[in-house]
Amino acid sequence: MNSDTRSLWGGLRVAVLALLWGSTFLWIELALRGLSPLQVTFARCALGALVLVVACYATGHRMPRGVTVWRHIAVAAFFCNALPFALFSLGQQTVDSGLAGVLNATTPLWSIALGLALGSERGLRPVRLAGLLLGFTGTIVIFAPWQTTGATGWGALAILGAAASYAVAFTYMGRTLVRKGTPTISLSAAQLVAASGLTALAVPVGGLESIDVGPAVVTAAVVLSVFCTAITFHLTYRIINDEGATNAAVVGYLLPVVSVLLGAVVLGESLSVRVVLGMVVVLVGVGLTRRKATASGDGDGQRGEPGTVQPASEASATEKPASAEPARGDTPRRTLLENAR
Numbered sequence: 001m002n003s004d005t006r007s008l009w010g011g012l013r014v015a016v017l018a019l020l021w022g023s024t025f026l027w028i029e030l031a032l033r034g035l036s037p038l039q040v041t042f043a044r045c046a047l048g049a050l051v052l053v054v055a056c057y058a059t060g061h062r063m064p065r066g067v068t069v070w071r072h073i074a075v076a077a078f079f080c081n082a083l084p085f086a087l088f089s090l091g092q093q094t095v096d097s098g099l100a101g102v103l104n105a106t107t108p109l110w111s112i113a114l115g116l117a118l119g120s121e122r123g124l125r126p127v128r129l130a131g132l133l134l135g136f137t138g139t140i141v142i143f144a145p146w147q148t149t150g151a152t153g154w155g156a157l158a159i160l161g162a163a164a165s166y167a168v169a170f171t172y173m174g175r176t177l178v179r180k181g182t183p184t185i186s187l188s189a190a191q192l193v194a195a196s197g198l199t200a201l202a203v204p205v206g207g208l209e210s211i212d213v214g215p216a217v218v219t220a221a222v223v224l225s226v227f228c229t230a231i232t233f234h235l236t237y238r239i240i241n242d243e244g245a246t247n248a249a250v251v252g253y254l255l256p257v258v259s260v261l262l263g264a265v266v267l268g269e270s271l272s273v274r275v276v277l278g279m280v281v282v283l284v285g286v287g288l289t290r291r292k293a294t295a296s297g298d299g300d301g302q303r304g305e306p307g308t309v310q311p312a313s314e315a316s317a318t319e320k321p322a323s324a325e326p327a328r329g330d331t332p333r334r335t336l337l338e339n340a341r
Contacts (some may be wrong), residue, residue, distance in 0.1 A: 022256075036211075045196040082199050098260035103142065135281070135288075
């Protein structure tokens with residue numbers, strides 16, 4: 001495959017992932033019209049897991065084995081799936097889908113902050129430090145703690161918590177699951193299975209409310225589960241594994257744009273000047289924090305160090321690590337169908 005074809009395929013994959021991940025918040029908003037936050041969380045974990053488990057066995061792979069690997073998967077599933085999915089659904093009860101997408105873009109800021117706290121982010125350049133401070137300043141502008149009322153409030157805090165949870169998850173996954181020899185399809189399937197089990201434990205507490213199942217709600221739940229959770233979650237594993245975390249981060253820059261546009265066009269969401277200004281500040285800050293990774297290539301991302309691995313999503317998300325595939329004649333550049341595997 002020549003360089004032009006590879007470039008075209010890479011750009012197409014980034015565009016598809018950005019559209020799927022960026023639309024996550026729209027589908028959550030629609031699903032919440034008939035389901036509770038916990039019901040939305042359980043549905044996307046369970047249906048997403050079903051899709052990936054079928055894909056795993058259909059492609060000749062098996063689920064991971066061993067107590068140690070499943071213990072790591074369970075921890076990753078809590079911080080990368082169960083907890084942030086629930087926080088996004090809770091937060092979007094009071095926060096518009098477009099704003100939720102922008103707040104989710106703070107994940108790399110939390111990753112760097114976590115790296116500094118753990119001592120793994122050393123030699124922070126002034127430009128990246130400025131980006132970190134600028135990003136959190138933009139978040140404060142959006143959150144507007146000086147206001148007693150507003151569209152953000154506790155909902156924005158919940159979404160910020162989800163973004164921070166992603167940062168914890170990627171740090172943990174980079175150290176315990178990434179490139180350990182387990183196929184990416186097996187890891188992604190197992191992680192959503194574990195997330196389904198964790199979420200099911202909470203259903204008796206907050207997931208037994210009556211539901212209002214209509215065509216729009218069912219469609220939103222299915223699209224959210226299959227496309228914005230299962231497919232994007234696995235494709236994120238693939239893009240980081242094949243091209244490094246820096247290239248995967250490109251998707252993260254596009255998510256807020258997609259979420260804001262979809263929220264405004266489809267849901268008629270309005271944005272104040274203050275929120276728009278905060279969005280711009282956050283995105284500029286995130287861009288500055290990526291200067292090190294851009295200047296040094298994917299080396300940091302390939303090692304899975306904190307501050308370099310970020311989601312593209314709910315899936316973000318996802319959304320939202322990588323693992324080396326076993327030698328099966330695979331190559332990083334393959335067809336769309338093969339990447340979906």
